[in-house]
Amino acid sequence: MDHERMNELISSYLDNELDEEGRRQVEEHIEKCPECRKEYGEMARFEEVMRKMTLKQPSKEAWQVYSESVYNRMERGIGWILLSIGAMIILFFSGYQIVKGFIEDPTIPVIVKAGILLGLAGVVILLVSVVRERVFVNRRERYKEIQK
């Protein structure tokens, strides 16, 4: 067996991931191959170091409030959605009122009214198009990998 393959087996051996047959193979091989014995020794030291590694933990309190804050944040998300829907309704309504008042005003010449209305229509179309693009493109990108 080549050393490369044996090194891989040694690595799995130390991770306790080999079956009996694999373990026997490794043990027999390092018995008679000094080079692989050296690799085994080094790898064993490395494993020891790695096993002592732990990740930095947050405070205990962080765990106590963790799931609560998941729920709170979800609720806040719903809050934002409702708030923006409400704001949009008010915005549209007042916009409509302003436009209405302005159309009914006899002192403004028709040509100016037409110009402003066309301009407004343009702004609305641009806005809708940008929003739609953002929503759809983002959605496709975001979920592309998740759905798998």
Next chain:
Amino acid sequence: MRQVQVVGYRTVHVAQNVAPVMERRDLSDSEAIQAIRAGDREAYKAIVERYMKRAYGIALTFVRNTQDALDVSQMAFIKAYKNLKRFDAERPFFPWFYRILRNICLDHLKRASRRREIPLEDAGVLKTEAEDYEMKRMLWQAIEDLPLEQREAIVLRYFEGMSYKEVAETLEIPIGTVMSSLHYAKRKMKKAIGGFLGEEAK
């Protein structure tokens, strides 16, 4: 109000598929998901509490600071909840969740690098005692330098204590690939901290 009758040790609940509070913690992933789908939002707690530490640990290795790791891992739980209807309940939850978590972490990093926020202290990811600070710094640097798949395998194997089989399931790759990824990664890391290993041997 939910009606709950207690018969001996068993709690029988009248409303279907709604787990009583006492037992929520013990729900398996698929039971919890069933309960959520039946309208019991609180059942999600069982899942969050089961995986929060793991999610945090994984996030920490991506975003590299405690606060952000808590933040993005919670975002992942929220996103998973919202997408639960797309989840195939026949399959294990964690690998699916892992994908969401990883995407959120990568997004976070992308945004952070656009804002040019570079974490000041990378070694802050590992718990350090003063005496081996330098080695941990080098070790973490070695992990950072690994290609993404190898790094993911190392994180799941050593920091989350997963078996090869669990790593394979989580990353959705064959077990042979896990074996060789870990092997290559370990070899590179061993080389990077070689000096320290030698010292320890003396």
